[in-house]
Structure formats: C-alpha cells, structure tokens
Amino acid sequence: MSAAAAHGRRWPYPKIVAHRGGGKLAPENTLGAIRLGASMGFRGVEFDVMLAGCGTPVLIHDETLRRTTNGRGDVARTPYGELAKLDAGAWHSRAFRGETIPRYDDAVGLCRDLGLWANVEIKPATGFERRSGDAVARATRELWRGSAHPPVLSSFSTVALAAARSVAPELPRGLLVGRIPPHWQELMRDLECVALHCNYRALNLRLARQIHDAGYAILAWTVNDARTARKLLHWGVDCIVTDALVRVGPGTR
Ligand code: G3P
Ligand code: MG
Numbered sequence: 001m002s003a004a005a006a007h008g009r010r011w012p013y014p015k016i017v018a019h020r021g022g023g024k025l026a027p028e029n030t031l032g033a034i035r036l037g038a039s040m041g042f043r044g045v046e047f048d049v050m051l052a053g054c055g056t057p058v059l060i061h062d063e064t065l066r067r068t069t070n071g072r073g074d075v076a077r078t079p080y081g082e083l084a085k086l087d088a089g090a091w092h093s094r095a096f097r098g099e100t101i102p103r104y105d106d107a108v109g110l111c112r113d114l115g116l117w118a119n120v121e122i123k124p125a126t127g128f129e130r131r132s133g134d135a136v137a138r139a140t141r142e143l144w145r146g147s148a149h150p151p152v153l154s155s156f157s158t159v160a161l162a163a164a165r166s167v168a169p170e171l172p173r174g175l176l177v178g179r180i181p182p183h184w185q186e187l188m189r190d191l192e193c194v195a196l197h198c199n200y201r202a203l204n205l206r207l208a209r210q211i212h213d214a215g216y217a218i219l220a221w222t223v224n225d226a227r228t229a230r231k232l233l234h235w236g237v238d239c240i241v242t243d244a245l246v247r248v249g250p251g252t253r
Contacts, residue, residue, distance in 0.1 A: 003192035004215040007172055011195070011217040011238035013117050013149060014044030016229075016250045019222050020061065021045050023243035027092035028068060029059035030099040031110055038114040041250040045116055046221075046241050048123040049104050049136050056080040057104035057136055060088075063125045067091070069101065076125035104136070108143040119197075119219070119241070121176065122155040122164065133163030141168045154197045154219075161191045174219060180207060185214055195219050195239075200232060208235045226252060 004010075018040075021033025025040075029047050037045050048061045053076055065071035065078070071086040080103065089099025104120075111118050120140060124132035137153060144150040154174035155161050161173050174195040175187055180202050188196065195217035203220060211218050221241035223229045229240050229248045242248040 003173070004194045004217075007194040010212075010215075013119075013152065013239065014042070014250070015233070015239055016042065016248065016252050017044040017046050017117075017119060017219075017239055017241045018042040018245055019046050019241045019243045021047055021059075023245040025245055027089040027096045027099050029061055029102070030088055030096070031102050031107065032089060032096050032099045034107060034110055034116065035114070037245065038116055040245050042245070043115070043117060043250060044119065044239075045111065046119040046121060047107060048121045049132075050075050050123045050125055051128055051132050051135055052080040052083055053077045054079040054081075055131075055135060057132075057139055058083060059102045059104065059107050061123060074125065076128055104139055105143055108140075112144075112147065117149050118151040119174070119239075120151040120153050122153060122157065122160045124155070124157050124160050129157045129159035130163045133157070133160030134167050136160075137164035137168040137171060140171055152195060152219075154195075158187060158191060161193070165192055174217075178202065184211075188214070188216055197221065200228065200237075200240075203232070203235070203237070205235050208237060212236055223248060 018037035020028035022036035026033035026036045049057045069086040069088045083101045088101045089096030122136045152172045154176045156176045172194045174197040175193045176197040178199045197219040200220035217238040219239040223240045224244035
C-alpha cells in the first residue's frame with residue numbers, strides 16, 4: 001500500500017493555514033505569531049524549523065540571523081543559549097518587541113495548548129540536511145505523541161525528508177517544490193510522501209488532477225488573495241497557506 005493510501009483520508013487537516021505562524025501580521029516563526037494566527041480563527045499553522053549550533057531545533061527561516069533578529073551570524077553556528085537572548089520581534093513592529101526565537105518544543109507546546117495543527121517545515125542549514133531531518137522527526141514523534149492530528153513534515157530537501165522517514169516513518173511527509181519537477185511522481189513514491197507542497201504559481205488544473213489521481217494531497221503556498229485561493233479550492237487543492245490572514249481568512253472556501 002502506498003504511503004498516501006495508508007494515510008487514509010486525503011487531507012484530514014485544516015484547509016487554510018497561517019504561514020510562519022501569523023503571516024505578515026506578526027514576526028514570522030515566533031510564539032506571538034502562532035498566538036495571533038490562532039486568535040484570528042486559524043486552526044493550522046506552518047512554521048520553519050532549523051537546528052541551532054548545539055543541535056536544538058528552533059523556529060527560524062533564514063540561515064543567518066540578520067533579517068529577523070537583532071543578532072548576526074549563522075543559526076547553525078550559534079548555540080541556543082545565545083539565540084535565546086536575541087529579539088526576534090522588533091524588526092517587525094514595536095508591538096512585538098521582546099519576541100524571541102522559539103525552541104521547537106515550546107512551539108509544539110503552544111500549538112497543543114491552542115488545539116492547532118501544524119505543518120512543520122524542516123529547513124536545514126546547508127550541510128545539515130540529514131541531521132536536521134533526523135532531529136526534527138525524532139522530536140516530532142515525542143512532542144506530538146498522543147495527538148489526534150500530528151503534523152505533516154515537509155521540506156525542500158529530499159535528504160532531510162529521507163532522514164525523517166528513516167527515523168519516524170509513521171509521520172506524514174510532504175515534498176516542497178517551487179516548480180513541479182518532471183519526475184515528481186518518482187520522488188513522491190521514493191520518499192513515501194502523502195502531499196505535494198507547491199508554489200501555487202506552479203499549479204494548473206491539469207496538474208492538480210494528475211496529482212490527485214496519483215493519490216496525493218496538494219498544499220499550495222503562499223496564496224495571498226481570496227480570488228486565487230477560491231480558484232485553487234475549486235480545483236480541489238486540499239490546503240492553502242497564506243500570509244494574508246485577513247484577505248484569506250480561515251473560513252475561505
Ligand atoms: O511551506 C511553505 C513555504 O513556507 C515554503 O517556503 O521559504 O516560505 O519556507 P518558505
Ligand atoms: Mg516555510
């Protein structure tokens with residue numbers, strides 16, 4: 001049986017998901033962002049997880065600290081103890097001053113408290129693909145134990161996804177792509193993925209049908225206008241990830 005068939009219903013998760021926690025309304029990948037997404041009625045969030053220099057999984061998108069914190073240097077060379085001292089909210093707005101880089105375990109605790117589902121994107125720093133897939137999958141298995149809807153682990157890195165599969169094969173996986181490569185079916189089969197997570201611009205109705213006919217769900221990112229979101233949902237796209245939490249609200253259909 002394929003991973004997608006074993007997974008059961010094609011997409012038993014929320015259909016509209018807040019990107020990086022709170023889209024553009026909050027500093028990405030912070031606990032404040034996750035709280036904001038939940039307060040606006042979102043039942044699912046996407047966030048990025050990278051390993052700090054000491055191996056602790058943390059929420060951050062870029063390999064360097066420059067854009068989203070008041071620190072400098074590489075995440076993969078900075079131990080969590082140092083990352084924890086940085087401000088990860090002031091770059092966004094005064095209201096979020098004092099937000100920090102969350103540890104993955106704290107983010108999961110918050111999601112579970114708020115009843116939120118998560119799409120956990122494994123975002124390895126270059127050279128840390130295997131280690132990141134392994135560590136995030138191990139942590140996920142422990143942290144979400146007993147949850148009715150554990151997260152879907154996704155990544156642009158096939159190495160990270162393969163590592164996640166070897167340590168926690170039971171966790172559903174999504175292959176992230178900007179463009180849909182010609183050999184997507186082979187990749188999905190090899191990595192035993194349940195969903196293709198693609199840039200919405202790469203999709204058309206014909207491809208959407210092919211992906212569904214092959215038994216996979218489709219997550220489209222990052223869709224920031226309601227008209228496009230409705231068109232994609234009409235095509236049968238299973239999940240929309242948005243930065244525009246007001247325009248593409250959690251009730252969009
Ligand atoms: O998982 C969807 C989306 O987050 C992928 O791109 O760069 O925003 O992490 P990025
Ligand atoms: Mg992401």
